[in-house]
Amino acid sequence: MCMFCHCQETKYGTTTHVVTFDNCVIVVKNVPGLECVQCGETFFADDVMEKLDKIVIQARQALSEVVITDYRNMKVA
Ligand SMILES: [Zn+2]
Incomplete structure (x- = not known):
């Protein structure tokens, strides 16, 4: 629902998940999610959210202005 x-x-x-910080944009491609056919919002399961959080934390440590990554290629502890 x-x-x-x-x-x-x-x-x-x-879907492509984009997170922006003050001076940094993190783009995570191919994130599995559910899309609502009515309002078009996309949302993620809890485990996907958790992995996304870790990916974003890792990406921020790269200290580049734009980080583009692929969810399927990311391995997080
Ligand atoms: Zn909806």
């Missing part, structure tokens, strides 16, 4: 508009119809897909 969609947590934004509460419609029942969601479809599985992958």
Whole structure:
């Protein structure tokens, strides 16, 4: 179920997750998620969220202005 508009119809897909900080943009491609067919919002399962958090923390340590990474290629502890 969609947590934004509460419609029942969601479809599985992958999306690009973008996080911006003050001077840094992190782009994570091919993140598996569910997309709401009604409002178009995409949301992630808890384990995906956790991995995303770790990817973002790792990416911030790269200290470059733009980090583009692929969810499928990231291995996090
Ligand atoms: Zn929705």
